[in-house]
Amino acid sequence: MNRRFVNLLVNRLCAPRPAYRLHCIDPATLFYPTGSPQPADPAAINDSAPAPGRLPAPTISFDWPCKPHQSGWMDFMAFKNNIIAVDHEGRTLLYDTASRAVRAMPQTKKPNSRTISFTVGDGLYVMARENGSPPHSHYFQALIYGRPPGFLHPEDWHWRPLQQPDFDFPDNGDVPSNHKPGEAVNPYGFSAFTVYDDSQIWMSTVAAGIYSYNTVSGTWSKVHVSALPFRGRAEYVPEHGLWFGFSREDEQLCASDLAQARPVLQKVWEEPAPPERCSLMASHILPLGSGKLCVARLFQKTERGTLHPSGYTKAEHFAVLSGVEVFRAGNTGSLETIKHKSKRYSFGNDEVKLI
Known part of the structure; x- marks a missing residue:
């Protein structure tokens, strides 16, 4: 099978010091x-x-990133068969599920607890979710291996800020007629998202339609007025x-x-x-x-x-x-x-x- 494990993270909220335990389930047992x-x-x-x-049994536990009873959070993202963990201060870890090894990664300057992530090629692309009606920005960055632009350091992993999407929402605040009152999907939030043609990231909103980010050119374009x-x-x-x-x-x-x-x-x-x-x-x-x-x-x-x-x-x-x-x-x-x-x-x- 292409995917080695189904990864479930369990957070023991009632424990004196909460920890995230990672359980890796073999999907072959479902067939x-x-x-x-x-x-x-x-x-x-x-x-x-x-x-x-x-x-x-859990393969690893991620400890709570701050002192007991202090506010903080951790966000976890799949990166191919590996896992990226980011805490409220931007500290980043990579856990290799095959070797069960942990590596410290560069710290991100823009941590966010509510993200959408995509693996495209050898990079991890991370979009921050924002609540409410526009205008608001969706910080967009990628974890990429190479030499950061403008630096002479040896090639290594680094976070690179990317162009943010500029959604064309209706000026009058009206949403399309196909949006039902009381529908669970926020018309201004991301209703759906996917990877297209191994190089494009498609983001969809009910109010603005489908937008595509081209990971090769680094630019956004509008695909369709209707949502996915x-x-x-x-x-x-x-x-x-x-x-x-x-x-x-x-x-x-x-x-x-x-x-x-x-x-x-x-x-x-x-x-x-x-x-x-x-x-x-x-x-x-x-x-x-x-x-x-x-x-x-x-x-x-x-x-x-x-x-x-x-x-x-x-x-x-x-x-x-x-x-x-x-x-x-x-x-x-x-x-x-x-x-x-x-x-x-x-x-x-x-x-x-x-x-």
């Missing part, structure tokens, strides 16, 4: 062996409850020449051809509704190669407490990981999926993040 007989009723498997999963049909990150699956992600309206697994003049959803696969009292917190899709995907969904389950029935609730966090295989039907050529295995990993009241 039946090659050549296994196909299920007689795939729909029955799609609707079945996930099996309990057992977390592997996804919510969050979309991933390219070369075996089918399509981008896979989650639909903007209801976060169902879907596919689209972004090479079309106006990208629209070509296929949507509906998932069963979440269990009672469970809220979907995040959805992720991880391409594994050979048409296989890991679909990860993070949930929060709330229950009314017994000590204070009038208002106290307790929350349980859990993740459901599913192995999904995408293929073309032999008789019609239509795009179809088979769900192999689903596993549920429970974390109690600890916070969990997939990277």
